[in-house]
Amino acid sequence: xxxxxxxxxxxxxxxxxxxxxxxxxxxxxxxxxxxxxxxxxxxxxxxxxxxxxxxxxxxxxxxxxxxxxxxxxxxxxxxxxxxxxxxxxxxxxxxxxxxxxxxxxxxxxxxxxxxxxxxxxxxxxxxxxxxxxxxxxxxxxxxxxxxxxxxxxxxxxxxxxxxxxxxxxxxxxxxxxxxxxxxxxxxxxxxxxxxxxxxxxxxxxxxxxxxxxxxxxxxxxxxxxxxxxxxxxxxxxxxxxxxxxxxxxxxxxxxxxxxxxxxxxxxxxxxxxxxxxxxxxxxxxxxxxxxxxxxxxxxxxxxxxxxxxxxxxxxx
Ligand SMILES: NC(=O)c1ccc[n+]([C@@H]2O[C@H](COP(=O)([O-])OP(=O)(O)OC[C@H]3O[C@@H](n4cnc5c(N)ncnc54)[C@H](OP(=O)(O)O)[C@@H]3O)[C@@H](O)[C@H]2O)c1
Ligand SMILES: *[C@@H]1O[C@H](CO)[C@@H](O)[C@H](O)[C@H]1NC(C)=O
Ligand SMILES: *[C@@H]1O[C@H](CO)[C@@H](O)[C@H](O)[C@H]1NC(C)=O
Numbered sequence: 001x002x003x004x005x006x007x008x009x010x011x012x013x014x015x016x017x018x019x020x021x022x023x024x025x026x027x028x029x030x031x032x033x034x035x036x037x038x039x040x041x042x043x044x045x046x047x048x049x050x051x052x053x054x055x056x057x058x059x060x061x062x063x064x065x066x067x068x069x070x071x072x073x074x075x076x077x078x079x080x081x082x083x084x085x086x087x088x089x090x091x092x093x094x095x096x097x098x099x100x101x102x103x104x105x106x107x108x109x110x111x112x113x114x115x116x117x118x119x120x121x122x123x124x125x126x127x128x129x130x131x132x133x134x135x136x137x138x139x140x141x142x143x144x145x146x147x148x149x150x151x152x153x154x155x156x157x158x159x160x161x162x163x164x165x166x167x168x169x170x171x172x173x174x175x176x177x178x179x180x181x182x183x184x185x186x187x188x189x190x191x192x193x194x195x196x197x198x199x200x201x202x203x204x205x206x207x208x209x210x211x212x213x214x215x216x217x218x219x220x221x222x223x224x225x226x227x228x229x230x231x232x233x234x235x236x237x238x239x240x241x242x243x244x245x246x247x248x249x250x251x252x253x254x255x256x257x258x259x260x261x262x263x264x265x266x267x268x269x270x271x272x273x274x275x276x277x278x279x280x281x282x283x284x285x286x287x288x289x290x291x292x293x294x295x296x297x298x299x300x301x302x303x304x305x306x307x308x309x310x311x312x313x314x315x316x
Contacts, residue, residue, distance in 0.1 A: 028259075030270070034270075036061040037062040039063045039117075040063065040066070040115055041066065041118075041122070042068055042118065042120070042121050042122065043065065044098065044123055044153070045126065046065075046067035046078065047071060047075045048234065049232070050124060050232055051067075052078055052082075053258045053261035054264050054268075055078075056085065056086065059082050059083075059086045059091050062088060063119075063120070064090040064091075065088075065092070066094055067079055067092065067094070068094055068095075068107060068125075069093060070099075070103075070125075075094075078093075079091045079092065079093050097136075099145050099149065100135060101149075101310065103136075104153050104156070105156065112160060117164040118157055119161075119164050119166075119168070120167065121161065121167075122264055122268065123150040123206075125150075127142060128199045128237070129240040130195060131195060132195070140187070142201065143198070143202045146202035146205070151209060151306050152312070154169060155310075155312055155316055162221065166222075167221065168222070169223075169225070170225050171206045171207075171224065172229060173204075173210075173227060173228060174200075174203040175231075177293055180201040180202070180203055180205070180290070181201060182205065182301075184302075206226055208292075208298060211278045211299055212299040212300065212302075214277040214278025215296075223277035225279060226279075226280045226281070227264050227280070229260040230263070232256070233247065233255065262284055263283060263284050267281055
């Protein structure tokens, strides 16, 4: 009888306990009180989800924040919202479509002409599980947007970051990188394609690149970090009904976008993190990367192949 009563009450108890459990499970909180007056920041994909919350927090700290969005209208709306809540009116929207190298180059060109400095670059934008499709340049969408797009963007902005050192680059990757593999013979998914795996591969590429870039940037004053934000309630599941169901089923374990932004903020702001450049963080702590992600041979080869695909020199 008591058991039955308990069982009947369980959903109710769970419902009441949800905020507490959620808090317990999302332990990573960025506690830095670093302020950013005079600092310049770019957040890609800042019109929604984790990127929006990251941008809001950085604006709160007084930085000039560029929201780099493919949909300028959505971006403007969010900029107004952030300006209203933070009182910081230096929140600017610029067009950036990471699925089009022309757009990336135009964005960088205007930014470089407009701004003397860049202190923090947050490569946050991402797509997950979209049906097979290609970017304007013929790259498979996941590898094209999540990896190659940010690769080119980082390349174009790197001198400015160096000139503004100490500066930081944060790459939003994912736990999903553990399932990723770099199939050099099928980088564009033309021989076989799985939407779920394509996402994992591109997120592995993020981790590999962070490490390779960190090796190349030693001594430059620019440091780089990759991040797993947690499992976060956002629009990322928009292409997959299955994922939306999973997110609902495991709702207790899902972070809010504001909680999801914490590790990106931690890596962008925490003092004394420089010696860990190239590392991967989750819940505001160092975390394990997959064996593939630690393989320097794969990292170098991917670097060279990416430069080749984008028509860049390999020694940057
Ligand atoms: N949510 C999670 O559980 C989770 C877990 C691990 C990693 N992550 C990573 O966290 C990052 C942020 O994701 P989120 O969860 O906040 O997802 P989201 O709500 O879907 O936000 C993704 C952002 O990326 C932008 N974007 C997509 N394609 C773009 C393109 N071609 N050019 C420019 N911007 C583009 C989107 O713009 P539009 O709104 O215009 O489409 C949106 O602003 C991603 O890199 C994702 O891989 C998320
Ligand atoms: C972030 O990831 C992109 C895509 O993999 C890569 O091109 C870029 O160099 C990385 N940047 C950092 C700082 O890791
Ligand atoms: C790295 O990957 C290459 C190619 O897949 C493999 O031959 C090599 O053994 C790997 N190295 C390590 C240290 O795992």
